[in-house]
Amino acid sequence: MPPSDRQRNRAILLLAAAGFGSAASMRVCDPLVPQLAETFDVSTGHAAQTITAFALAYGLLQLVYGALGDRYGKFILMIIAAFLCAVVSIGSALAPSMSWLVALRAIAGATAAGIIPLSMAWLGDAVPYEERQTALARMLSGTVLGLMAGQALGGIFADTLGWRWVFVLLAGLFLAIGCGLLSELRRSSLARGNPVAGKRNMLAGIGLVLSIPWARTILLIVFLEGMMVFGALAFFPTYLHHRHDLPLSSAGALVALFGAGGLLYAVAVTRMLASLREQGIALAGGIALGASMVWLLVSPSWALAGGAILLAGLGFYMLHNTLQTNATQMAPEARGVALAVFASALFFGQSAGIGAAGLLFDHAGPAPLFALAAMTLPVIGYGFSRALINRNARGAAGADR
Numbered sequence: 280m281p282p283s284d285r286q287r288n289r290a291i292l293l294l295a296a297a298g299f300g301s302a303a304s305m306r307v308c309d310p311l312v313p314q315l316a317e318t319f320d321v322s323t324g325h326a327a328q329t330i331t332a333f334a335l336a337y338g339l340l341q342l343v344y345g346a347l348g349d350r351y352g353k354f355i356l357m358i359i360a361a362f363l364c365a366v367v368s369i370g371s372a373l374a375p376s377m378s379w380l381v382a383l384r385a386i387a388g389a390t391a392a393g394i395i396p397l398s399m400a401w402l403g404d405a406v407p408y409e410e411r412q413t414a415l416a417r418m419l420s421g422t423v424l425g426l427m428a429g430q431a432l433g434g435i436f437a438d439t440l441g442w443r444w445v446f447v448l449l450a451g452l453f454l455a456i457g458c459g460l461l462s463e464l465r466r467s468s469l470a471r472g473n474p475v476a477g478k479r480n481m482l483a484g485i486g487l488v489l490s491i492p493w494a495r496t497i498l499l500i501v502f503l504e505g506m507m508v509f510g511a512l513a514f515f516p517t518y519l520h521h522r523h524d525l526p527l528s529s530a531g532a533l534v535a536l537f538g539a540g541g542l543l544y545a546v547a548v549t550r551m552l553a554s555l556r557e558q559g560i561a562l563a564g565g566i567a568l569g570a571s572m573v574w575l576l577v578s579p580s581w582a583l584a585g586g587a588i589l590l591a592g593l594g595f596y597m598l599h600n601t602l603q604t605n606a607t608q609m610a611p612e613a614r615g616v617a618l619a620v621f622a623s624a625l626f627f628g629q630s631a632g633i634g635a636a637g638l639l640f641d642h643a644g645p646a647p648l649f650a651l652a653a654m655t656l657p658v659i660g661y662g663f664s665r666a667l668i669n670r671n672a673r674g675a676a677g678a679d680r
Contacts, residue, residue, distance in 0.1 A: 287405055291414065293459050294398040295421025297357060300456050301394040302425030303432070304364065304387055304449055305333060310434035310516040310531030311442045318442070319377035323517060324637035326377070329384045330513050331633045336388035338626030344393040345400070345619020346484055353401040353615060354464050360393030361457035368450035372443045388626075395422060396622035400615045403607035412557075412604040416548040419541065419600060423592075427538030434516065434531020484616030493670065494609040494617065500663045501602050501621060502628035507659065508595055510632025511572060511652040512537065515588065518645045523581040533585050540592020544600065551597070558667040561601045565660015567594025572653035576646060598660055605667075 308315070308329040316326035348356045367387045374380035398418060406414045436445035488494050515537070519530040544551075551560050567590050574587035606621040607614065639648050 290405070290463060291402070291418050293456075293463050294357075294401065295418045297361060297394045297456050297460060298398055298418060298422035299425035299428070300361065300364065300449070300452050301391045302422045303429035303452070304368070304391050304425075305337070306426050306429035307433040307445055307449065308333070308384065309430050309513055309534065311437055311445075312513075312517055313520060314437045314442055315377070315380070319380075321377055322641060324641040327513060327633060327637045328377075328381050331630050331637070332381045332385040333388035333391075334509070334626045334633065335630040336385040337392045338388075338623040338630060340389045340392035341396055341619035341623040341626070342485060342616070343619075344397060345616040347615075348393075348397045348400060348619075349484065349613055349615035353397040353404075354460060356393050357397050358457055358460045358464060360390050360397075361453050361460060363390040364394075365450045365453035365457065368446045368453060372446035372450070374443075392622070396618045397615065399603060399607060400618040403611070403614045403618070408608060411607060412552060412600065413549055415603055415607070416545040416600055419596065420545045423538040423541035423545065423596070425538075426541070427535035430516065430531045430538075431535040432531070434526075434529065437531075438526050484610075484613040485620060487613050488610045488617045488620050491609060493605075494620075496666055497602060497606055497609060498620060498624040500659060500666075501599075501606075502624040503655070503659050504595075504598060504602070505625040505628030506632035506635075507652045507655050508568065508591075508632075509629040510636035511649055512591070513633045514636060514640050514645060514648065515575075517640075518575075518649075519581060519584060522645075523584065525581055529581075533581060534588055536585050536588040537592035537595070540589045540594070541596040543589075543593050544596040548600070557601050557604070558664040558671075560597045561667060562660050562664035564594045564597030564599075564601070565657045565663070567591070567597065568656035568660070569653045570594075572649045572656070576649050576653075594656075594660075598663070601667075602663065 312323060312326045312330070315321075315329060316323050319326070344356055344360070364387065367383060367390050371380060371383045371387060374383055399415065402411065402414055402418060432445050432448065433442070436442055436448075489498075512534075515534045516530040519525050519533055525533065555563060571587045571591035571594060574590065575584055578584040578587055603621075606618060609621070610617040636648050639651075
């Protein structure tokens with residue numbers, strides 16, 4: 280294997296590890312919501328603000344990281360972000376009140392924002408488009424495992440040592456990730472890369488992305504996807520805890536099957552591309568997501584509910600990875616900013632979805648929340664699939680690549 284290929288594969292492995300840490304931090308509060316509500320004597324919806332604050336800050340800071348990554352280098356920004364995540368995780372473990380914890384979770388979102396989207400942008404620079412969806416799926420494996428670990432560990436620590444200790448564990452993890460990335464930066468010219476944005480500032484880069492009609496289509500779809508999927512997903516553990524009387528540790532572990540669905544996709548992506556192509560994967564993903572919400576609602580036992588969660592994870596990653604791959608090619612001359620805007624749209628959608636879902640859950644219960652997701656997610660998948668078909672028919676995809 281040529282040295283550049285070895286460097287690329289090693290870098291992808293490290294980026295997968297960084298994605299693991301970022302995703303674990305992102306989802307760790309999902310199973311903690313009931314215990315946080317009890318600890319600080321607040322409602323479930325109020326405790327869920329720890330999730331919303333993270334997502335909102337994550338979305339806002341994407342734009343800054345994207346422009347800086349294009350200008351100064353994506354790897355160095357990820358290293359700084361990892362070390363900052365370690366510091367903020369320690370602060371979260373020491374939070375004396377819900378207000379402090381929400382604020383620290385917002386800062387955690389702001390620091391974690393410099394990892395996954397910049398990783399995707401780096402892959403866009405380093406990997407040809409024909410190989411990119413498979414490479415993204417490989418890197419996605421780390422993110423998926425992080426989602427699984429974050430939800431599972433949150434529940435385990437809630438039922439054992441207490442929720443504060445899971446943030447101590449995250450701090451140690453981010454410290455190790457930062458050291459690994461720093462070592463790679465020192466030894467690999469590929470990791471150092473070449474800044475591509477030159478003198479373009481953040482606003483100019485955003486303007487460039489938003490001036491492209493196809494980019495606007497992708498951004499709208501990923502916003503709606505984030506709103507509907509994560510608005511429902513944030514309340515999976517609480518629903519399982521109340522509906523099936525599961526301990527939080529068990530509920531968190533069961534919801535980790537969402538990530539297992541993503542791993543199934545990462546294993547099968549090459550065959551899926553060969554048989555379904557991009558548009559088929561997007562459509563099937565939306566349908567699977569809708570079906571999973573109905574399945575979750577009607578499941579009479581937690582074991583059957585686990586199958587619904589697995590299907591939801593598979594459907595989400597089928598749809599989202601297709602969106603990600605197209606996003607890497609929205610604006611190659613400002614790829615860091617383009618992926619930052621993409622991630623911002625996702626997490627603005629997530630913030631809006633979780634905020635609205637918290638109100639709906641508090642006042643009407645889980646059934647309307649999951650039913651709404653079941654109706655809208657297949658429509659989202661169908662809309663993106665049609666957009667891909669129309670784009671390919673015009674020959675725009677080949678021209679862009």
